[in-house]
Amino acid sequence: MQNLMYTATDEIRHVVMQAMGRLVASGKLPAEPLPPFGVEVPADRAHGDFSANVAMVSARALKMPPRKIAEAVLGELCLKGTYFTHAEVAGPGFLNFFLAPAWYTAILNAVQTEGEGYTHTAQGGGKKIMVEYVSANPTGPMHMGNARGGALGDCLAAVLEHAGYDVTREFYVNDAGNQIAKFAVSLEARYFQIFRGEDAVPFPEDGYHGDDVRERAKEFAAQYGKQYLDAPEDERRKVLAAFGIERNVKKLHDDLLKYRIEYDVWFRESVLHEDGELADVIALLKERGAAYEKDGALWYAATRFGAEKDEVLVRANGIPTYFAADIAYHRNKFEKRGFAKVVDVWGADHHGHVARLKGAMDAIGVGGDKLDVVLTQLVRLMRGGEVVRMSKRTGKAISLDDLLEEVPVDAARFFFNLREANSHLDFDLDLAVEQSSQNPVYYVQYAHARIWSILKNLAAENIHPRACTPEEFGLLSASEERELIRHLGLLPNEIDEAAKAYDPARITRYVLDLATKFHKFYNAHYVRGEDEPLMQARLNLCLCVRDVLKYVLDMLKITAPQTM
Structure with a gap:
């Protein structure tokens, strides 16, 4: 897919470095090594669509005031053949760049020509990665922590897949011990x-x-x-x-x-006991001097590998611990099945286990840096502003099954993905079933349905979307239109960043922002108008927003209704 945000950023870096080179060649700047500089999207778009801090970070090396450097660079900039019309110097020395209509046209063309492929990037390069999540104890029902971890893990797996990784979704069944x-x-x-x-x-x-x-x-x-x-x-x-x-x-x-979660693999802990993998990893730890005997038990020397205290591997009664099985299980992931990276989604109460297990991967020669752990914080269910702990139906602690009887799956998956895993979450049961713009998932779905309604109403008048020329797309010059198109252009970036940070909530927030910007556009401008070229440009913009809304909701396994 095209990532036109990357393209624009690369163009800025290229033209700035060319300008700096010309300034050095002419003797206007000293020939000194320059530190890396950043290119960002400013919070206030009045200051440009992109901003470069090259003058700020170069001031010390060049022994010149940043603004003087920025003005010199501006004088040498050549933006011909780029997606930019002009640049300006602002504040103490920022270089602000302004996009040309061609960039906005390119975004709309990319969405239309690439289809669902617009949500796929090449960041992962096909690397094998496993996401293990939920893995609830099979001795009882799933609780709210499992519900949140399930939504986060499943959406993270989808994000990684869209970022170009070869993803395996796995549930670990603790059927031993x-x-x-x-x-x-x-x-x-x-x-x-x-x-x-x-x-x-x-x-x-x-x-x-x-x-x-x-x-x-x-x-x-x-x-x-x-x-x-x-x-x-x-x-x-x-x-x-x-x-x-x-x-x-x-x-x-x-x-x-x-809950719309399907796994590629249900892995049984008992297999590790039965096929000798657990015994093998214990023998390997002994061989590497990472295990020792004390008080009749076998201990793992965890403190040698960054943990706070040593851990029992085999109890005095000869029964291996859960931790020993966990080491064998992760060795199986890396060595037997060849995953380049493993991401475990755990509850926050497992935080002390992270360093121990990563250290154990170092101890057996796998490498703890290949294992990443996402910790999910607690969930509080709220109703009428009060904390809810018991199920109406059973009178017991609320399970995933209870939650899904009360709240639509769409709302559960969306709400659990609204915030980063490491933040506490208050889940408003009343809001989750409310059919209003206050309910974020309803608000997003309504944007999708609203666009379908626009198209159906126009079709009743025999007005149908047609392909637009670059000149017609150039008519989309209002601030609400440009803001909406810019947001469409952000999606590939957001997918890559969400994959890097293991933060699928970025994608939920992205689609919520997209719905907000669409409603703002719709409230400010008529799609149906007397100016046929502008009407067609706006119709095509609506189509692009509709499609991206659906692609993202599909990624999150949330329905995209045509009517509401």
């Missing part, structure tokens, strides 16, 4: 209680007390009856755990599908 043993004991107690009575069978204090465990035990009893009441304990617990995990994983799968 202590929590599964506890799950089995919990199911066993509920299974016994069905036939022997709750008073006769004490429930383990540290067991899983959720209603979902009762449901699984009932389903097991319905299928197997009393068959496992007198079976050997190990056999009974193994069968119970397998039964419960399969059903819980299916529930996770189905709930995530309702």
Whole structure:
């Protein structure tokens, strides 16, 4: 795709360096090495469409006042053949550049000719990258942290894909270790209680007390009856755990599908135990001198690799820890499956685990710099200005399933992606279902539907869009029109920046800003008018906005309705 923001920026750098070269050649500037300079979009467009700080950063090297340098550069600038009409010196020495109509025409042409490809860049160069997100414990339902992490992770994967990476979406199923043993004991107690009575069978204090465990035990009893009441304990617990995990994983799968999340891979932790990968990584840590024995347990020397304290790898009872499995799992991602980069989306409560795991990647020779972790902060559900903690339906903590019964999927995905992962989020349940311009997702969808309405109304008058000439596109000179086109031109940049920062919220905010600028344009100008060339130019602008709105909403897996 064309990135006309990059093109304009590159043109400025090129003409500035040419001007500086001519000034040095003529002796007007000393021949000194120049530091890198920035080209930015000013906050106030009255100061130009782009601004370069070359004079400011060069003042020390050239031993001249910045404004004097800027004026000298301005005198040597040659903008012929570029997307700029002229430049000005402003303030202490900024060089401000003003775009020509040809740039705005090029943006509209790019949107129309490239179609959905306009949302794709080449930044990733096809590099293999995995995004692992949600990975909720299969012993219970998903909570609000999983809901936010799911929306962020899924939209991040889409952004990376659009930025040119070869993306794999993965869910890690923790179906081994202590929590599964506890799950089995919990199911066993509920299974016994069905036939022997709750008073006769004490429930383990540290067991899983959720209603979902009762449901699984009932389903097991319905299928197997009393068959496992007198079976050997190990056999009974193994069968119970397998039964419960399969059903819980299916529930996770189905709930995530309702949330429009589909994974390429569901990876089982048990595989690492069964195929020897966990044992291999423990042996490797020992071999590299990164593990030692103490108090009957095997420890990982985490402090040698940047962490605050050492971690147990294998408990004194011989059972490997979750951390040991996590090292093996990430080694599998890099060495066995060849990912160049892995991005894990975790809850903020895992922040202490980040340095440990990255250090462990260094310890096994993979390289911790290949692993990046996005931490998501807490979500507060709000209704009527009050914090909501319990589900109306169940009276329990609100799960993803509960949320999606109350709030449309479009709103959930949009709201969870409105802010950066590292910021706390208040999710307004009332606003999420409100059909007004106060609801951001409704506001964006309404912009898309409004454009369809314009087109249908004009079609009823036998007026249809046609291709426009550059001269006709040049008629789009009003500030609201230029601002709207400039925003269309920003999209490739935003995709690249969102991918670099692992911040899909940039794209949600981009599309919200696009809707805002469209509504502002629509309120200021008639599309239907007596001047046919201007009407056609505005119709084509509407088409471009409609298409970009849809492409971005599709990227975020949010619907783009034609009527509302």
